[in-house]
Amino acid sequence: MSDDGEQIPRGADCDIDLDEIEEICAAATPGPWFVRHLDDQNAMNLVAISTVEDTGRGERWPAFDHRDLVAATLVQHPRYVDCEDGRWDENAAFIAMAREVIPRLVQEVKRLRAISGGSASDVDS
Numbered sequence: 001m002s003d004d005g006e007q008i009p010r011g012a013d014c015d016i017d018l019d020e021i022e023e024i025c026a027a028a029t030p031g032p033w034f035v036r037h038l039d040d041q042n043a044m045n046l047v048a049i050s051t052v053e054d055t056g057r058g059e060r061w062p063a064f065d066h067r068d069l070v071a072a073t074l075v076q077h078p079r080y081v082d083c084e085d086g087r088w089d090e091n092a093a094f095i096a097m098a099r100e101v102i103p104r105l106v107q108e109v110k111r112l113r114a115i116s117g118g119s120a121s122d123v124d125s
Helices: 018-027 088-116
Strands: 034-039 045-050 069-076 079-081
16 A cells, blocks of 8 residues: 555556566666766756766866756756755756666566566565
């Protein structure tokens, strides 16, 4: 059961298309991805997900290659990438982590389904 008391579908009843998830992962920019803390042209914070590791220097545009960026969780000038809760760093960390973890999780679910004959409920305990 979920935290709100709803029954969570499992095994053959689960409508998660693992093949589709694998296709989406394979089509995305190859990993690993990293969180980068940069500055925009006005020296305001820019939090991005990149194929290049963060240098810790907070490079200011144009001192970094924009082609290395996969996504951004904060762009302040102009302020067009932002989130109300201010969790820019946390969101960036999640996105970067998901690039590596989701394909591994899909493989693990497939392995467990194969062991249990397609039903995840057999491997819950």
